[in-house]
Amino acid sequence: MSSPLASSAQEIELLLPPEQAYDELARYEALLAAAGLRPGQADFVHLRKRSVDARGRQPLVRLRADIYRQAPPAELFGPWFTFADVSQARRTVLIVGAGPAGLFAALRAIELGIRPIVVERGKDVRTRRRDLAAINKEHLVNPDSNYCFGEGGAGTYSDGKLYTRATKRGDVQRILRLLVQHGATPDILVDAHPHIGTNKLPAVVAALRDSVREAGGQVLFGTRVDDLLITENRLHGVVTATGEELTADAVILATGHSARDIYELLHRRGVLIEAKPFALGVRVEHPQQLIDQAQYRRPDRGPLPAASYALVHQTQVDNEQRGVFSFCMCPGGFIVPAATAPGEVVVNGMSPSRRDSRFANSGIVAAVELRDMDLRQHGPLAGLHLQQQIEQRACQLAGNSQKAPAQLLGDFLKKKTSSQLLETSYQPGLVSVAMDEVLGATLAERLRQGFANFGRKIPGYATNVAQIVGVESRTSSPVRIPRDRDTLEHPVLRGLFPCGEGAGYAGGIVSAAMDGERCAEAVRAVVGA
Incomplete structure (x- = not known):
């Protein structure tokens, strides 16, 4: 073609x-x-x-x-996009969240003649770095500014992978070109699995924000949403933590998958939300050289990029089948602390643009279905509570800091507590823990079956040259905020457009960005311009 x-x-x-x-x-x-x-x-x-x-x-x-x-x-060389001034536009859209869904929704709204007001609970991408350093060095978690919250969302300081299978949801090349126009390497238009890198993505995110502001839109940092302005089943704005009321013709809710207080707020205000399946597990860390040799079958990878893998296995425990699979594999990367509140330990992966770390890491997670959750007690927040229980247990067993529980992979398969651990890329440090105590018997057994299968596929994979680090629990939102299939508007609360990963409709930077654009187009169809 x-x-x-x-x-x-x-x-x-x-x-x-x-x-x-x-x-x-x-x-x-x-x-x-x-x-x-x-x-x-x-x-x-x-x-x-x-x-x-x-x-x-x-x-x-x-x-x-x-x-x-x-x-x-x-046209081959760009620039491909221009943004007219919407400072005097008749219509406004309030966008909650400055991740990829929120930023791309804002840019698309500008193209459609609507003035966006983006509110972000966290800090701008540069200031946010100090809070990340505090997590790694001092084990201090700021609930509003961390690896998940802040300008650019969870992807900015976690990896920057741009590969998506959601090609039917929007124009992938359009998203990639917008990123290139805002400073991303043109290689992302070429590579089959494009990647910007966590060291370069912050500048791209800042450039996207500048485009919003230069076109007359607003981007407000340190602005947490604490309540909703609802009249007769219509949402016409929000109340911030300082008590300020912000109103608009429509609200795009693009808060990301970890904004638990937003789910609790919606539930408390009687807004329809639903529990949804997600996945839980660990990060596994290997020497990158082992993965390179296994995948490329040569003594060194030479000019080839750091090798990655994608693995999946169907497990059976207690007559229940569940998939175990690799998630967000980070070749040449680092494991990072992704907790959003004190008293919990969460891990994620990231890679710099050159992917030149000595370590490879990947989430290895098991599917959690609705029947695995306590829906009777917690209703639509059941998955959220399950996540919290495991994250808090991980923190307690590892000593109530941001040190993470860990176990050598071979020892985990043998149900043996590790007497010592390996060198790691995880800066806060590791504590040797029997991971069954963190995960629970059923989830641990599923992961054991998965790892045993993966060891048969990749030589040396399921041995003590690797270690598992817990917990990988923020794979996706455990809650879905429903929306009409055609209008993308909430089926009960008019004026609300649930968007991106936090609403349960995306699974990465590109798919979230495309969903943000779709929501902006849906707002235009409902409120006009």
């Missing part, structure tokens, strides 16, 4: 050894040769897609490129 920009181009696809594919001159010459051309006979070579094919005896890199014998179209 040809690119819309490739009408005057010759499309070439070929496989190259890594050393040739990642060398700019060698790649250029190989692509020209495949097109039957010599250097100087093409005006421009546009690399459109790059992916590693490691299925054979030796890994190869698959390239797809457009070769222009004359000048390529200007």
Whole structure:
């Protein structure tokens, strides 16, 4: 299939050894040769897609490129988007949350002629760094500014992976181009599994916010929502923690999957919400070299990117089947503390842009279904309470700090407490704990079955060269805020547009961004401009 920009181009696809594919001159010459051309006979070579094919005896890199014998179209290089001034717009939308769903909803609202007011409980992306340092070094968790809360949301300081399977929910290339226009590397338009990196994403997020403000929108930090302004089943604004009332024609709720106080507020105010399945487990940490050797089958990876993996296994415990799977795999990355309140321990993974850490880590989690939760006592907040119980137990067993409970993987499989642990990328530190005590017998057994299966797929994986760190509990929202399939508006509370991961409709940066855009379009359809 040809690119819309490739009408005057010759499309070439070929496989190259890594050393040739990642060398700019060698790649250029190989692509020209495949097109039957010599250097100087093409005006421009546009690399459109790059992916590693490691299925054979030796890994190869698959390239797809457009070769222009004359000048390529200007549209190829951008800028692709402009934002008109909406400071005097007739309609306003209040957007709660400045993660990818909220920021992209704001930019799309501007394109549609609506003035966005974005409120974020956390701090701006630069100031937020001090609170992250306090978690790592002093074990102090700020409930409003941490790895989950603050400008850019959970993805800003957790990884920055941009791969999504949710291609039917929106225009993935549009999201990627918006990111490139705001400072992301153009490689994300090319790589099959694009990644910005947690060291570079903050500047991109700040640029997105600047675009909102320059077009006449507002972005307010340190503004936590404590109540809702509801009249006759219509939401027309919010009340902040300082008592200020903010009103708008519609409210897009894009708070992310960890805003538990928002779920509790909705439940307390009688707004319809639902419990939903999610997943719980641990982070597993390996030497990156082990994963590289297993995936690439060569003594070193050379110019290839740090290798990743995706694993899944169906387990059976107490006659109940549940999937166990890898989640948010971070090659060349770090494990980070992702708690949002004192008294809990939560872990997540991140990778810098170069993915050059000595460690690989991944969430390994088991599905939690509705029948696994105590719905009778906690109703739609049952999953939230289950998360809290395990996170608080992890904190208590590890000594009531941000040190995380951990166990060597081989010892976990043998139900043996580890006498010592390995070096780790997790800065607050680890405490040796029998992870069954943290997870409970059923969840631990599911993970054991999963790890045993994964060890048969990747040599050396399920041994004491690896360790598991707990708990990986914020995989997705345990609550869904329902919305009409067509209008995206809440079915009972008019004016409310649930959005992104926190509402249960996305699962990553790109899918959240696309959902934010869809919600802005839905607001435009309901309230006009």
